[in-house]
Amino acid sequence: MSRCILLRKLNLMLWCVGGLLGQPAAAQVARSKTETTSFQIDQPWSAAVDVRSDIVMLYGIGDDFPTRAASWQGKGYNVQFMTGIAWGNYQPYFEGKFDGRPHPEDVQLERDGTRIMHGPTVPYVVPSQHYLDYMKTQVKRAIDFGVTAIYLEEPEFWARGGYSETFKKEWQDYYHFAWMPQHESPEATYLSSKLKYQLYFRALKEIFSYIKTYSESKGQRVKCFVPTHSLLNYSAWEIVSPEASLAALPGMDGYIAQVWTGTARVPNYFNGVKKERVFENAFLEYSSVLSMTAPTKKTVYFLTDPIEDGVRSWDDYKKNYEATFTAELMFPSVNHFEVMPWPNRIYQGKFPVRDKTELQPIAPAYATQMQVMINALNTMPQAATQVSGSKGVAVLLGNSMMFQRFPVHKGYEDPQLSNFYGLALPLFKRGVPVDLVHMENLGYPEALTQTKVLLVSYANMKPTSALVHEKLAAWVKAGGVLVYYGKDADPFQQVKEWWNTGSFHYDTPLAHLLQLMQLPASQQDGVYAYGKGKVYVTKTDPKELVMQPQADQSFIKQLQQAYERDARAGQLQFKNSYRLDRGPYTLAAVLDENENQEPLVIQGPLLDLYDPELPVLPSKSVAPTKQAFLYRLPSPKERKLPRVLAAAARVYDFKAQPTSVSFSTKSPANTNNVMRILLPSKPGKVAVTRGGTSESATYAWDAQSSTLLLKFRNYSEAVDVKISL
Template sequence: MNIRDRREERTGFQESAPYKATYDLQSDFVMVYGIDESMPRRIQEWKNKGYVVHLMTGIAWGEYQDYLYGKFDGREHWDEAQKNKQGSHILHGKDIPYMVPTVAFTQYLTSRIKLAVDAGVEAIHLEEPEFWVDGGYSESFKREWQIYYKEPWQPPHDSVDAQYRASHLKAYLYKRSLDRLCSELKEYALVKYNRFLRFYVPTHSLINYTQWRIVSPESMLLDLPAIDGYIAQIWTGTSRTKNVYEGVRKERTFETALLEYGMMQELVSGTDRNMWFLHDPIEDNPRYTWSDYKKNYLKTVVASLLHPEISQYEISPWPKRIFDGKYPNEEGTGKEAIPEDYATTLLTIMHTLGDMNQDDVQEYGMAEKIGVLVSDSMMYQRKNFHTDDKDSSERYDGTDTNTVTNEDDIDLLNFSHFYGLALPLIKRGIMVRSVQFDNVRRFSNYLNDYRLLILSYEFQKPEYPDLHMALAKWIREGGVLIYIGNDQDPYHYVREWWNTGKIKYDVPREHLFEILGLSNEKEQSIYEIGKGVLGFLNISPEDCANDRKSADTYRDLITKCLNTNNHQVELEEKNYFMVKRGPYRIAAVMDESISATPLKLNGHFVNLFDPALPVITQLQLGPEDMTLLYDLDDDMPETEMKVIAASSRIEDVINHDSGFEMVVKGPEKIKAVARIFCPKKPVQANLIMGHKSKSIEWDWHEESKTIFVQYFHSSTDSTKISVKWS
């Protein structure tokens, strides 16, 4: 672990509560949450503790009652609250509706956030631009429809076309709001303070928003120069949402998180924008036990670390609810605070995350880049129209996996059209990236790194015809495209470019095939296109999720296409994923894979998921086991001390002939640990708080030449660890 400047902003957390020593996680930055009257005071409190301070607030919802009830401008604004078909407001809490992002609401937020700029924050995070699929019935939305489409509003439930157009408008409205707000406040900060203000959007993945039936701008944000980056809001609550693989519906937290983090990585791929991956040691649902939270948290951490292109992290939302909160015990007889060992492990992981910007990266068995093409238009097709019961939709907010009971809505929630393309490969240890199809128009050569791409229009649509031109060029130059679809999706008939004008196609696939020289081909087959290959499977993608036979047919087609036209590519099937990032080894073994054979690792490692930070020489991982290791055989020093791992922020290290001292910082009342390489065997280890010194527990591991120490931080005095070897 290296000493780093907080201005690197490698790690951060968000918190709405005032500063408190019990959840002072000692990350690089803190996002003070909310723009109420206490905001300036809270900002100053965290500044006084040495943090780089950002502000976070909701752009779709928040404590904005002064706007709703007319105190802001003399007019009530409940007509701008999102409303469903039944006429009910869509609420995040009492008097906290999800808002339609009108010009007036944007102006209100701009005026409120100016106070945070005046208080000196360095960045603003406008989180979760969310418009529910069930919304679209408020008076303000009807007005926006008329302005945008230049026609009278149509109820979204009337037709697939109305639903698709309503959802597209919802995404546009949040794009407009973010553009106006961020641009105006950037200018305000430069004019008034000569300060460059940064803007970030914390957002769920496109996969999750589609699954939960929420519309958001997603890749549209790439078109806004005022946006500087994002936080990937992925955690147990999103990733434990059930999906179907080989006919079995269940939670697959690791695999889902792996796909979600990969999806979010695409928002910054090829750009200079920042991305922080979020983890949450618990989740919004307070009804789980600590053991459940821990198991799923570790799965999301490992899934994120398997994407080495990202090395910045939001280590926790709401640390107060983690370290001061209580949750059900295993016996179901009451609630308990966070177990001591879990708290220690959390801090170790959080500080390890700050050291993930490593140049030496090795991905095991991931030679070929494979992508599933996805588009923002996935979010526009999230209402069933194949049944007569058009009122059956149930809004799923992610806090309880059992709230959706209607069979059609469960089918929507499963999102099997996407998972049917991704899970049959992921479960065989083949890394699949969700590739943002819309970006083909934004970035030249966007697809060049991929050998194999998978596409279906049964759950999304191409928004522009030139996407097909770029895709055809990529294939002719040697790419392999697998197209899966049976042309049965009712959304093929929305009013769009492929069925308007002089040339009309029944479905957008026909336009793609025509460009590839296959105008009349509808047979399931393999076609050689220039130096590349098209493999066409005439089934629904959800069939590949519902039964193994279809999944096998799909996998066989991929294998045959990769061995056609001199490609001769062999995909390595395995039951695990593993990546090496500098000295860190990250690995996960999956269930439901090609075998239950354990992954065996030999060497000299420190297990960072164990609060005792033990040195181990071998590790065996079975199905659903995860690990994060420090490889002691990786470039260890011989004459200088080195911190291998610690559940503290290391602020300073002072070396001398007889030992060293290091300044450690962290939340009080939580047991802290560290494992440190020493060139000589220590004789003494002390904890120094202010002017007081006392000996602490320590153990020496001769083979690795490392010392293990345990201690507690002080919130009032500087805390140092002193180790002497002579």
């Protein structure tokens, strides 16, 4: 999320930029053997933002990169490099300082010639071959410095773009016929977005290939990642990006799922009501990115942000951070995290507070809570457990969802992506954890192995190839149940695509799929058998299920029949909550807009990790609209081994002796540490020192849980703790 460039360029007077100068290097800290946490920043090291994750992704190559990088390396960080692929401080390229001539033709343009900008001097780019040559010089400098990974973030082509001279030339080269203004027809819209998708696919393929070849020539093996918004968010925001197709690139090592309050708060419809549904949206966004990588075995980092780009109140940030953080952790196969972007914006920024006229810095309590959360990520285990609810229901996704968004043409409207949410939300809001499956990954045998019922619509997207239908037909024949919704009357059904060109002459993509399964291309609702499976066809667009009150009742009954009778998957369980036990942690969320408005009660004893006081609770009641992040305390028989259960700082050099426990902590300066430490008996003496000098600390023993609550001031240099037993 490299929005800092835009924020700086717009001079939002919300940042406190003091205290960012590097300080004298301390002794280098040994890195953890497995590096699973990271953050991004464009500043040199500072005690105020010393987050203590494993990796710092240093943004922007600039002449000062070596100095900035050395400041973080001196503090024990693995320094990696991040930059935008679609925009950045690339003025030398546009001003002619790279190859002797300016390149205004490579700026994304709207229909009226307006340049699409990320900031006053930072345009969005049409990735021409000249531009890719320039970008290779940028990544080369990072490789020469010795970074271990490169992140090319946000390959974004705005749907409203597509009018520049470079784009017109690329159109001719790709399609072999003259450019068509995208506003003139649905086909031109679809083909324009398809080309935008292809241009950034080509760009990343070429740059990643260069990174691998060049780094290997130097005896290195630099990894390549794409930080990207979800397919759902890019579709909602009318942006085109390669998304799922990148996972198959040999030079591609993984993604960062850029999901945060700003993406998850995009409103959607359910039961006739348009509003923000942050937890629900975040869960589906994370699921979308995980679906892109799961069959490929590529690495995916999940990101969330304690604040967001938009100027909101600290209370708003905190509420939605808890919602997105809870959703993030409900995917136990993922244990790599970007814990935050732009810590300087978080720790040193000022934002509104209720009943205050002046902007305020982060509250000490919120900073402590946030640090408890992000330090839990450093040791967050992968788990074989699954989120509660009936398994095996999935919605099919495809990159072509981005191709029908802008401009809107007569005969087609999809307000707030309702053709997607119409399939997903009626089930998710009833407690069914809907999976998402990318059609681009159907070639992998694992893609549908866990799916019993697959929900499909071509109202808002189109199949990318005949292979998609071949895989779906084979899956149904083997016993899968496919539920199709769509009138198939939108004008994009007639775009020049594979199902109506060459040897294919089908009026709609669905007609081809039905013929493969030897089923009638009926215009009426029906249920059909094919092999061991079933196909449901309902000539209703999914958006109609959520844009009107109570419009999803027949859909739910149909899904129960498909799941219970045809797929023989057991009872389709409806509830109002989600829960996941992940190692010692429990995540929980309770939904509103559900017939059941009862709270979810989780029995303890527990630590409440969303409470900066880390209280010990006998149980936790989670009300509708709320989420919980809990640590389940060990049983009395398991309390002999001392350990830190939760802390608002990172713990180093933990040593348990028969008569003492010792460790050190590090965290951003000027914040407060709160810790819960499991001990076999009540401690005698607790000493907290920094550089040999005593630090002020308070502590309290909880005999019932055998835990010590310890509080003291955080510092970026080590604070040493010794507890006598």
